[in-house]
Amino acid sequence: MKVLIAEDDRISRRMLQRQLEEWGHDVVAAVDGRDAWEKFQADEYSIVVSDWMMPEMDGIDLVRRIRKSETAGYVYVILLTARSKKEDIIVGMEAGADDFLSKPFDRGELRVRLRAGERIIHLERSLAQRNAQLQEANKRMTRDLEAAAKVQQSLLPSSLPEVPQARFAWHYRPCDELAGDFLNVLRLGERHVGIYVADVSGHGVAASLLSVSISRVMTPHATASSLLLKPDASGKYRVVAPGEVVAELNRRFPMEECGDRYFTIIYGVLDLESLEFRYASAGHPPVVVVPSKRAPEALEVASLAVGWVPDVEYEEHSVRLASGDRFLLYTDGIPEAMNSDMEQFGQERMLASIDGLRCETLDASVASLVRTVESWCGGTGPKDDVSLLAVEIV
Known part of the structure; x- marks a missing residue:
């Protein structure tokens, strides 16, 4: 899956990128929230892993912009943060984050949360495909009904x-x-x-x-x-x-x-x-x-x-x-x-x-x-x- 990383700390960013690429993901790294937003607008991503505290634009603002934007499919967002208070979690969830990962991140925990995101993305894509098939079937049925109605009217x-x-x-x-x-x-x-x-x-x-x-x-x-x-x-x-x-x-x-x-x-x-x-x-x-x-x-x-x-x-x-x-x-x-x-x-x-x-x-x-x-x-x-x-x- 294509993953966008937003992390202002160079070492953390490189560790995240190397780990995700090792697991087979196509990774694009951004140096802060604004850089991440520009990259997000220029391409399509399935998962975004973003630090909470960043210069220029923090993770909360980035998540809000992602949720307001029109995307081809659902984007799963994981916020990296050292915050653990319930109030902070609520703020992140209300902004549109799907999951949280404590910093410094644990390799095993990161993989589990990414897999959860992958499952949701796969389910969303499957649902979108089924909906598209249903819409096409409904269009065909509507055309058939209109044709049948014309025959009956004739x-x-x-x-x-x-x-x-x-x-x-x-x-x-x-x-x-x-x-x-x-x-x-x-x-x-x-x-x-x-x-x-x-x-x-x-x-x-x-x-x-x-x-x-x-x-x-x-x-x-x-x-x-x-x-x-x-x-x-x-x-x-x-x-x-x-x-x-x-x-x-x-x-x-x-x-x-x-x-x-x-x-x-x-x-x-x-x-x-x-x-x-x-x-x-x-x-x-x-x-x-x-x-x-x-x-x-x-x-x-x-x-x-x-x-x-x-x-x-x-x-x-x-x-x-x-x-x-x-x-x-x-x-x-x-x-x-x-x-x-x-x-x-x-x-x-x-x-x-x-x-x-x-x-x-x-x-x-x-x-x-x-x-x-x-x-x-x-x-x-x-x-x-x-x-x-x-x-x-x-």
């Missing part, structure tokens, strides 16, 4: 279908970098629009990966593997009924094959000619219908989440809509949002908020509802992902 609606019969608006707010919520609005030919909101149990990477996998099978392309559109013998396609879609999701994503994760979903098809919305729910919060001239209503449906039980048949439900009507699909992050008193926002409060926003535009009403929920939660915001998809019949 599966959200980049543009909404433009149809004369309806308007669409949505909001998506993950509580972590990666979320278990996902939603979409998909054009299924000229007459139909597919709409879904889903919520994978849990958060983080596992929930996000499952949500991405599900999103990829919820494609509007008419292929043999598509869930939403199926080609027929004539080369045309049929829109798959919502109950069939959810049942197929349940078959493809059993909980035991998904890391014990399940998900809830509402998937429905809006018929742009009849203005009928047919949907199936798998353990998801109820659709909220907002008739233009009546109070909002939550359409409760009893059903099992996807992945819990095999071979489940999911019942289909429908609602006939008219001009001015709205309906909302959302995840449980809205009604289950809690305030500081651990009180949930709740369905009743949610319905009242929706009712009070019916005069706003669809986009504005979605934004206002989210702000209301965030205000309910206080400064921390919701502890769960919040997703909301709203539809208005023109």
Whole structure:
């Protein structure tokens, strides 16, 4: 190890230097505290052995300067002194000294104290190396999470279908970098629009990966593997009924094959000619219908989440809509949002908020509802992902 000696007595300095070099250290000797400080600034040292009493700058001042300086690693400081009073030891420790050695020094005691310093330096270097490795791993993990979040964000609606019969608006707010919520609005030919909101149990990477996998099978392309559109013998396609879609999701994503994760979903098809919305729910919060001239209503449906039980048949439900009507699909992050008193926002409060926003535009009403929920939660915001998809019949 590289050791800096600060000793104004020439004989003591030469004895120290010769002894340390004999033990294999790379030694630089300084004639006083100021000379030692200049040498310390010009190079890097692992251990400093300094006399207490020196001209120009004493050992205490030298130690204080060393501790205030920026060094590549920890510097172990041993003070040489003839002082033995408790008060003197306290002064040296408060200045930053690690150990003390009585003058005239004993060869065996010097070696033991140097070895103690070497152990501490080795431990500090090992800790610094581990910390650097952890920081690099954390940087890689952060980059991976950011990349995964971008992939997940890319599966959200980049543009909404433009149809004369309806308007669409949505909001998506993950509580972590990666979320278990996902939603979409998909054009299924000229007459139909597919709409879904889903919520994978849990958060983080596992929930996000499952949500991405599900999103990829919820494609509007008419292929043999598509869930939403199926080609027929004539080369045309049929829109798959919502109950069939959810049942197929349940078959493809059993909980035991998904890391014990399940998900809830509402998937429905809006018929742009009849203005009928047919949907199936798998353990998801109820659709909220907002008739233009009546109070909002939550359409409760009893059903099992996807992945819990095999071979489940999911019942289909429908609602006939008219001009001015709205309906909302959302995840449980809205009604289950809690305030500081651990009180949930709740369905009743949610319905009242929706009712009070019916005069706003669809986009504005979605934004206002989210702000209301965030205000309910206080400064921390919701502890769960919040997703909301709203539809208005023109």
